[in-house]
Structures are given as C-alpha cells and as structure tokens.
Amino acid sequence: MRRAMVLRDVETAKTQALAQAQGKEQWLQGHLEALAHYEHRIQELLEQADDLTFLQESQVLKPPESLGPLTPLQWDEDQPLGDLKELLSRLCGLLLEEESHPGAPATGADLGPVEAPDPLVPVPSEVCPLRRKLWQNYRNLTFDPVSANRHLYLSCQDQQVKHRRQPRDPVGPDSFELWQVQCAQRFQAGRHYWEVHTSNHSVTLGIAYPQLSRRKLGPHTDNIGRGPYSWGLCVQEDSILAWHNGEVQRLPRMTGRLLGMDLDLALGCLTFYSLEPQAQLLHTFHALFTQPLIPVFWLLEGRTLTLCHRPGATLPPELQEEASALS
Known part of the structure; x- marks a missing residue:
C-alpha cells in the first residue's frame, strides 16, 4: 500500500514537472521566433538605400521584451519520497537489531557501564x-x-x-x-x-x-x-x-x-x-x-x-x- 502511494506521488510530481517544462519550452520558442523576426527587420533596414526611410523605420522598430531571470522547475524529491526515506531508515535499524540475537531479553549482565x-x-x-x-x-x-x-x-x-x-x-x-x-x-x-x-x-x-x-x-x-x-x-x-x-x-x-x-x-x-x-x-x-x-x-x-x-x-x-x- 505504501509503495503504491509513493509511486503515485512520484508519477504525479513527474507529470507536473513535465507540464512545467513544456510550458517553458513553448514560451522560449515564441521568444526565439520574435528574435528571428526582429533580426530579419534589422537586416532589411540595413539594406535600405533611402536614408529617410531608414531613419523613420528604425525609430519605430522595437526589440522583443527581455526574458528576465529563468526560474528552475519545481521538483522537490523529499515531498514524494520523504516518508519512504524515513521508513527505510527505521527498517535498517530494525534489521540490525534483529540480526543480533533476536528476541534475547536484557539480563543482569547486560546492565554494565561503559567504562572510562x-x-x-x-x-x-x-x-x-x-x-x-x-x-x-x-x-x-x-x-x-x-x-x-x-x-x-x-x-x-x-x-x-x-x-x-x-x-x-x-x-x-x-x-x-x-x-x-x-x-x-x-x-x-x-x-x-x-x-x-x-x-x-x-x-x-x-x-x-x-x-x-x-x-x-x-x-x-x-x-x-x-x-x-x-x-x-x-x-x-x-x-x-x-x-x-x-x-x-x-x-x-x-x-x-x-x-x-x-x-x-x-x-x-x-x-x-x-x-x-x-x-x-x-x-x-x-x-x-x-x-x-x-x-x-x-x-x-x-x-x-x-x-x-x-x-x-x-x-x-x-x-x-x-x-x-x-x-
């Protein structure tokens, strides 16, 4: 049951991360197309023989808006796996304890001090x-x-x-x-x-x-x-x-x-x-x-x-x- 819940959470997180990535990809693709169009207009202006036309069109030519800082994808591995990590840590401790004299109760001889x-x-x-x-x-x-x-x-x-x-x-x-x-x-x-x-x-x-x-x-x-x-x-x-x-x-x-x-x-x-x-x-x-x-x-x-x-x-x-x- 716990395994199925963890796998479901991981799958949900993966789907969300992929959706974020696809959205960012479309956004970047649109920005690249705008840059390509801007570069093409600049090239046309540079080839313009009429100085007056060059000055008029260059004043109204605006570059694409800046992208700004890119935010990383939101992926928190501890959210879907945190409970599983804690469970595995506890399981390791139980296995170590079971490996050494399982079921043996502490006796009077087991109550000695740690000497110094x-x-x-x-x-x-x-x-x-x-x-x-x-x-x-x-x-x-x-x-x-x-x-x-x-x-x-x-x-x-x-x-x-x-x-x-x-x-x-x-x-x-x-x-x-x-x-x-x-x-x-x-x-x-x-x-x-x-x-x-x-x-x-x-x-x-x-x-x-x-x-x-x-x-x-x-x-x-x-x-x-x-x-x-x-x-x-x-x-x-x-x-x-x-x-x-x-x-x-x-x-x-x-x-x-x-x-x-x-x-x-x-x-x-x-x-x-x-x-x-x-x-x-x-x-x-x-x-x-x-x-x-x-x-x-x-x-x-x-x-x-x-x-x-x-x-x-x-x-x-x-x-x-x-x-x-x-x-």
Whole structure:
C-alpha cells in the first residue's frame, strides 16, 4: 500500500514537472521566433538605400521584451519520497537489531557501564541487541588538544572536554576559533562506532574532512554541517537539527544524554543513535565520502562532553600506525 502511494506521488510530481517544462519550452520558442523576426527587420533596414526611410523605420522598430531571470522547475524529491526515506531508515535499524540475537531479553549482565578511566564516572545504559551489534566496531577515541578552542579544557587523558568562560593561554593556528574540538583519530575506510556522553543539550556532534575551516566564517556559532565538508547533529532543548551543506532537517527532541555514532564508509552512512533507555535511531546521513573523516564537536558554555571507552576496544591496524607516528 505504501509503495503504491509513493509511486503515485512520484508519477504525479513527474507529470507536473513535465507540464512545467513544456510550458517553458513553448514560451522560449515564441521568444526565439520574435528574435528571428526582429533580426530579419534589422537586416532589411540595413539594406535600405533611402536614408529617410531608414531613419523613420528604425525609430519605430522595437526589440522583443527581455526574458528576465529563468526560474528552475519545481521538483522537490523529499515531498514524494520523504516518508519512504524515513521508513527505510527505521527498517535498517530494525534489521540490525534483529540480526543480533533476536528476541534475547536484557539480563543482569547486560546492565554494565561503559567504562572510562578515573576520575570519569561510568555511564550505565541497558545493552540492547542493536547496541551490542554496534559494539563490534567500537573505537576508543580521544580529543586532539591542538585543535581545541581556547575556552575548551581537556582532562581525563583527553577523553573529556569542558567549556569554561575563562579562556586558556593563547593557542596555536590549528585551534578552532569557534567553540569546537576534533578527535585525534581519523577514518578513511571500514566501519567505526563510538559513544559520547553529554552533560546537557546545546551540543553538536559530527564528522568533517580535514579542510574544515578553523575560522568563524558566518553568523553561526559552529560550522559543523554548515558547508559541504562536514555533517552534524545539533542537540537542542526542544529538538534535534541535522545539518549538512547549509541545509537543516528538524527532528524530534531526545531525552537521554548518551549518544552513539556509527560511521560506515563503504556504505556511505553516518548514523546517530540515542542510547537511553535503549538504542534508538535518530538520523542517518547518506554521502559518498571521498576524504578521511574526523569526529568533531561543538559545545556551549558550561557543557561537558565525554568520549566513552570500552575495555578491549582496539583501533584498526592502520589507525594504530597513524597514532604511533603522531606520538
């Protein structure tokens, strides 16, 4: 039933777009004919031997009216396909959950914390089958001190960042002018998953290409998702905003403070999950990633972000080599 409705909407939109195109074609054809007639009259005047006749007729000769700016055809792919995209995103989440121990209830052993080194407080969260599946690609990440804005303070072996009003000492040229910090790790292939605990709303989580600007270029407080080089999820008090290339999609608010980010470079997917009380898909970006991707974050004054670590989670060999080269 849903498929038939979507196909009907697509067919209706196609018919409307074709009707617009045919109307514009007839309009342009009429304008071309008027231009051809005008050119023919000019040629006749140029061949006129009588100067008086030339002057009289040239004064009454008027060119065709200007076309003005051409408006593009109205075609909104999200209108007929928006519901279908949302349905497919939810279906992907359900299939992942079903693939991992379908029907298995959470037991006492599934209520363990996501561990982090002292003095970080472990974040308890029930481990549903989907989350356990995502853990197969878990990465223990750290913040990059060099990239941190001067109001952002790192602690706990660079796993935690806090925004304070008092700025630090002058920072280098690689630090963000905005209230942002990126991770020390970057991903170029494979599938990777990590979890972030937020102290409150008014934070942005995302990924970016290395050339993401360190400077403030516009009116926004962050640049994650504002251009073509980054993708971001902004957690607000009353809603969630998914940003990419300056376009935004408003999503319902979330209640938990623990989020998961799943990056699949082979499929070209970046998926965000709310993990409290169990894993729930928030949004998926689809893109053809062509460069290495770096996790990046923005946080308002007074906020704290924590990169949660899991015991036994290891980086892929290529990332281990890169980390050794940087140290």
